[in-house]
Amino acid sequence: MMKITNDDVAHLATLSQIALTDEETAALAIDLKSIIKYIEQLSELDTTGVEPTYQVTGLSNIWREDDIEKQVSREELLALAPDQKNNQVKVPKVL
């Protein structure tokens, strides 16, 4: 049985870029434990030699013409950003 500690949850939160509070971390450790216990039942299935299914349509390589479709303008997209300047999305200093 998989053990889920608060540290494990904190690590997953870092990977998912979610700044959880300590209370949330503790609560999620409990929830995740019971959910993971439930999904672990798949380990009893013998899947030797079985191909995984990633999609169900059976379609592959759906091509279209490489035409530019101007459905949305640059201005409309930029206007969606919470902060912008000089036609660019503004973020805090990265380096």
Next chain:
Amino acid sequence: MNSEILEIRSRIVSGETTARAEIEKALAAAKEHEDLHALLEILPEYALNRADKIDAQITELRKKITNPDQFKEAVVTEVGRLVGMPYVAKDNFMTKQSHTTAASKILENFESPLDATAIEKLNNEGAILIGKANLDAFANGGSTENSAFGATRNAVDSSRVAGGTSGGSAVAIAKNIVPFALGSDTGASVRQPASFNGVVGYKPTYGMISRYGVVEFSSSTDVVGPLTHTVADMEILCEILAGRDGRDSTLHENYFEVEGGKPDKLKVGLIRDLIGEGIDPEVRQNTLGFAEKLRTQGHTVTEVDLSMNKYALAIYYIVTAAELSSNLACFDGIRYGRRAGVPDEPIANQPNRFATPDSQVLTETSTSDAKTLDDIYGKSRNEGFMSENKRRIMIGTFVLSSGYFDAYYLQAQKARTLLIREFDKLFADYDFLIGPVAPTPAYKLGENINDSLKMYLSDIMTVPASLAGLPAISLPNGSNKEGLPIGVQIIGPMKSDAKLLNLAKSMETE
């Protein structure tokens, strides 16, 4: 049952009603049922304007064409098959005329620059969007209680849940606010609320209807599904919505063509695993009663096994959480949506938008001070997602993380193959499979909200078809002793949509 769409169309053509009258009626009904919180936003100005334009178009045609048959045909071809009819869309469909929130805080004030393909297709047929319907945030949930704007209440008993995640759309149909609505179904989200409110809900074959412009949850099982009062209306909507748009590359060539006439004598399998342990006795009786009705119509019904069914929910929660964690990575507070520390226009100040007094959009404000890029990501996501979103993102991240990928994610995708093989085997012998839609009728608000696993278990009867991409309908089939609606599910092989709807149509109860 007769098509409501055809009925409204003929009244509009005859001049007995107008698009404006239909829209006014819908807006009045939306207002009357505001306490159920089915809608997050209404669009009176836009909808009435558009109705007037359509009415003017009809008046012009009437002046030009005196022959009644030619006039009728001109209305259908020039204005559209859904001339002047009001509809609502689940608020995870992008629409230019309103906000698109996915019932989340991070998209609380998001305004889409484009229309989803499904919206575009309905609008091109003369339909008029009158509002956006409530859902569980990012379609994560099963009751529409997990909306940042507050829960939707059941149409039959307002102390109970609407079901979900397309709860707002289902209630809007059940309360006759509109004749049809758009929903989306990833594991249960159209079928279960349809069952809980006594309306028709359809999950088409994966790849039949474009999902372009629908906020993604789980790309390998998400489908667009309409909700209606009658199966005949569902057929009309499928005819309009099916087919490629050059934007969603998972679409099949259009194969949907409405079937007429009485269905042949069919071989139907009743999935034994869905009527066993853990199911409400009245729901079981209801499904058995439907099997009897099929027999009376001359079909054969045999109990069959779907032994992989007991693993379906575990497969589902691994696969969809994994896909969710990837799809929701785009919500980072940078390019669109709410950014931590940047003040937003509170929705309380905005007319025609709705939230319950206890909802998170009204009670929580961004107080954080996000200085670095990591701060913006982490805090915007923490403030912007509901706890169920976070829970599933964490599960998805876990099953995809190094060291656990093979044991969980890969194993689930292999188990999914085994489930699909079992369906294939059944469909070699049977035309359709039947079972209940959900283990119980609508439960009380708050009953399952603190037990996520229990909430997940209510999807146990609908996720198998989703994992296999199969078409499945939730058809109203009476109610329990308390008067709560119960639906029955018919599942068909891939691309059997037209035949499935034809069977459902023949089994409808007035």
